[in-house]
Amino acid sequence: MTLLIKDEYPKKLLREDGKRLDGREYLELRPIKMEVDVIKNADGSAYIEWGNNKIYAAVYGPREVHPHHLAKPDRGVLRVFYRMATFSVFERKRPAPGRREKEISMIIGECLEPVLFLELYPGTSFEVYIQVIDADGGTRCASTTVAALALADAGIPMRSLITAVAIGKIDDQLVVDLSGIEDKAGQADLPCAITWFNNEFSLLQFDGVMSVEEYHKSLELAYNALKTIYGLQEQALKRKYINIQERVLHSQKAVEEGGDNQA
Numbered sequence: 507m508t509l510l511i512k513d514e515y516p517k518k519l520l521r522e523d524g525k526r527l528d529g530r531e532y533l534e535l536r537p538i539k540m541e542v543d544v545i546k547n548a549d550g551s552a553y554i555e556w557g558n559n560k561i562y563a564a565v566y567g568p569r570e571v572h573p574h575h576l577a578k579p580d581r582g583v584l585r586v587f588y589r590m591a592t593f594s595v596f597e598r599k600r601p602a603p604g605r606r607e608k609e610i611s612m613i614i615g616e617c618l619e620p621v622l623f624l625e626l627y628p629g630t631s632f633e634v635y636i637q638v639i640d641a642d643g644g645t646r647c648a649s650t651t652v653a654a655l656a657l658a659d660a661g662i663p664m665r666s667l668i669t670a671v672a673i674g675k676i677d678d679q680l681v682v683d684l685s686g687i688e689d690k691a692g693q694a695d696l697p698c699a700i701t702w703f704n705n706e707f708s709l710l711q712f713d714g715v716m717s718v719e720e721y722h723k724s725l726e727l728a729y730n731a732l733k734t735i736y737g738l739q740e741q742a743l744k745r746k747y748i749n750i751q752e753r754v755l756h757s758q759k760a761v762e763e764g765g766d767n768q769a
């Protein structure tokens with residue numbers, strides 16, 4: 507848990523049985539659940555539960571730019587607002603956006619831009635609001651993943667989805683998808699995101715120490731984990747349309763049966 511102060515972090519992050527403190531294997535992701543179309547007032551939206559992280563993303567656009575001076579005559583602008591709720595972490599977070607939230611908003615924006623056709627929407631803006639309700643490590647990765655899903659849900663033309671995950675090093679062992687305590691007490695943290703249309707990493711941050719070999723291995727581990735998470739994103743999008751199809755078929759059937767009864 508993230509309730510500890512630095513001096514109280516556990517000395518060991520791997521248990522005697524070789525598993526991680528939350529019982530996971532080295533390469534195991536935390537449980538991930540995603541859903542789209544969760545905020546009716548937004549043009550597109552999505553929700554993700556990734557371990558203990560709970561995050562909403564809402565997308566609006568293309569629409570008029572406010573303030574007007576931010577508009578660009580030759581292309582649309584993408585604005586990302588990552589915010590952590592005051593109650594989302596153990597120590598109360600100040601409600602006003604801090605430096606960390608501004609930095610994360612910026613890197614998520616830079617990550618999402620390559621997949622959008624902003625040049626087709628001059629003078630307009632796309633806004634992505636990300637609200638972290640509960641945080642436990644890896645919120646920038648979960649936020650990037652859920653924001654891409656919300657953009658797709660809005661029907662905004664995209665070159666592809668984007669998926670993100672953090673690889674890390676704890677007790678000299680490379681592990682996939684760091685939890686909050688592994689992020690804080692571990693030796694290294696490497697959040698990364700991939701744009702699937704060109705298979706390129708559009709986010710690569712690094713904090714800590716690892717060898718060049720471990721770095722290369724981390725990217726390989728990330729790629730495999732990202733493919734799994736991408737599958738979950740696709741399923742979440744498909745589920746929306748399967749539900750719509752079922753509703754249409756159901757109401758067609760009801761109309762037909764009503765007709766039969768009248769005859």
Ligand code: CDP
Nearest residue numbers: 508595599641642643644645646647686689
């Ligand atoms: O969430 P992410 O790993 O992308 O970013 P971080 O800055 O490395 O933060 C790691 C974790 O620290 C977050 O996910 C939160 O659980 C926790 N945190 C916190 O407890 N209080 C804050 N003001 C910021 C982060």
